[in-house]
Amino acid sequence: MKQPAIYILSNKSNSVLYIGVTSNLVQRVFEHKNKMLEGFTKKYNATKLVYFEQYEDMYDAILREKRLKQWKRAWKENLINESNPNWIDLYDDIT
Template structure:
């Protein structure tokens, strides 16, 4: 990833589990924070730590718009998006960091 990368992402607690959609300009650090319960809140409460989908954006405004649209989607649409790109619901964090 380049010097400044923005991503829209979906985390899951497990396959077909609880989902969380977010946006960040510091992907590696932000997902690490989710994985390590850095913040109190939804992802910590429900154990949502597995990065199952992400999309890279060069323009932060476009990424924010995409995140807001996905957040409005029905759950079935989010699951379809995940399964189109990651049918096994693998944790993509290592791929994101370049280690996978």
């Protein structure tokens, strides 16, 4: 299902955070989980979906992604903790 979304991935120990934007959240997270994409998430094993927001418009999703990337880590952690305090993998919730 195509719908603009921003997402945050982490690794098993929650020591890294990756913020991305996509038009197909299920497909993109699948690609990260299966290490099909070169880059940060593959290098640091960031395969756990800990947060996401869906949007009607890709422009709004991109703006949100850019803003989140400027946030301090503590702010990002607080955002995740509000909806996912145990930092569980939300992938099964979206498939």
